Amino acid sequence: MTKLFYLLFFVSLTANSQVEFDYFGNLELQTRKAWNHQAGKDANQNWDQEDFYLLYGNFSGRVGVNQNSIEYNIFARYANSDLYGDDNLNNQIYNFPERIISRDLFRMVHYESTDQSRFDMLINKLYYEWETEDSRFVLGRMFINYGMGEIYNPINPFSTPQGITVLNNVAQGSDGLRFTLFPSLDHTINFYILGDKRYYDYDGRYARTLWAQGQIVLEKGWQAIYVLGEDQKRFKSGFQLSYELARGTLFAQYLRAGEPQGEIEGNSLEDYLIGYDRQLSEKWHLRVEAGYQKEDDLRDFSVFDERFLPQEYFIAFANSFQFHPLVKVTGTIIIDPEAEFSMAVLKSTYNATSNFEVDFYALGPIRKSPEKETLGQRVISTDLGLSLRYFY
């Protein structure tokens, strides 16, 4: 595939071309102390307290010539913890999102695992882009990021929202082709043809994605996103509507996924989200999201693969407060009213120098009836952590 990029890129060069190079990235070191709960032990998570260390980084670059460019990002991550030794689920949460490639055709992953560590290094972005007067064409592994949901964002199946994780700047890549049309200044349409060999297992069958996603800026503060297509062997359709209300933004999403096609039997799915985002004062920002995700017969709610803290109903409050120009504190609580379970995440980010940040974070469960909880909820531990982050 790399050869194809080079070929497309160099064919597009002209004698008067001006070549632009750019590189950037970030490195992060995290250390975390975690305490297990009885609910976790009852769910076969047999440990009391553990240390977890994580080093990860993004190494990105871009080469551009006129209307053509190649962009890449190499993502590398090393995690160390005794929790890797058994069938523990917590490391999936600490490392979330574990799955960095969302729709995987080309692999481009190196992976090593021992009883105490996990190392993965992969290319999660590598694409050739060509821009014309009224369109844009992208071929390769790309980030697909749209939709307003930060805790839950059902209209975008290609990027997992990371509103309550403590990893930063982690983006998921998808393999295929994107063709973007700009019919007017207020309307953008993206057509995707993607493939995924990992739908069942990498060397097995593959699932295709044919997807149309459009964004329209309407009158009087309204904006809309629509999606339609086939993905992961289901027909899906949905939309997002957003509206300026009381100087904030009110938004709603709906996604319907039909029953799986082919030999696999499963149920149809419906996902809803409603949210409100507003700066309440100069320093205080509030976001509320509430939603419903229909349980998938094929993937139960113990799996962290695609949905962080999977549960059927939720309401989440995310507050951020700028205590000082260099210190921002965010507090998020996500509540499952059915299971009477909540998870709270408190994070403080200190911008120590222009390109260096320090995070302190704490997270933990608030539970009443562990017997009602999903497996994914039972394994949530109480954690304290520190992150050191450098940008270049």
Add this chain to the structure above:
Amino acid sequence: MRKWASVCFCAAIIGIKDPTAQNHLDYIEKQMLGDSMKAKITMKITTPNWSRELKVNSNLAGKNKALVFIEKPARDRGVGTLKIDQNMWNYFPRLKRTVIVSPSMLLTSWMGSDFTNDDLLNTSSLANDYDHKKSDKIKIDGKEVIVIRNTLKKNAKAVWPLIISYLDQDNCLPYKYLYYNKENELMRVLSFKDIKTFNGHKFPSYWKMFPMNEKGKYTELIYENIEYDEKFSENYFSLRTLTRN
């Protein structure tokens, strides 16, 4: 005699015999913003304990279109903000993520500085969103200035209910702006100096903003270069340009 001369000088600059407050403010917007402008700006945030420097590329067309990109520091490089009429978006290139910005975000600090999103994106217009009253001239810092009291119009969407502007008699450009909150308390002071000429437009290239409630803190804007009447393509101010890199 000196007073008479300076009045005449300002009137001559604006081209109106006895300019009203509205004439003054229209002149300032025309002179400083032009039909469109493309500026390279260095922003320096200083406090007694820390300082930060940012490099920003700002593109403005009229009062309704703005596209701003951060060039430095590396942490925020490429982060862009687009404003078209009342709609705003932020773009984060590391994740290729575009986010709708609520109108309430206009009053928040821009990158920890003493300027707000509203200031940077030129969302509100002193000339259009405020009622004006020209007062007697006064002398401040040994300089004679024209005083204009700007009160927010009833249905206008802007952050500050009252702004008092001092205009330099010699060039009719801003010398100092005083921003008051609803309780009529002085919240911040913006001063201007170093008039330069860019493409025939006179512009104070050095701005300094002092917040009244944070002792020792201030933010400077240094306009390194401005290109006026830039011919932006028809679709330049669009989500397409915002998400290009």
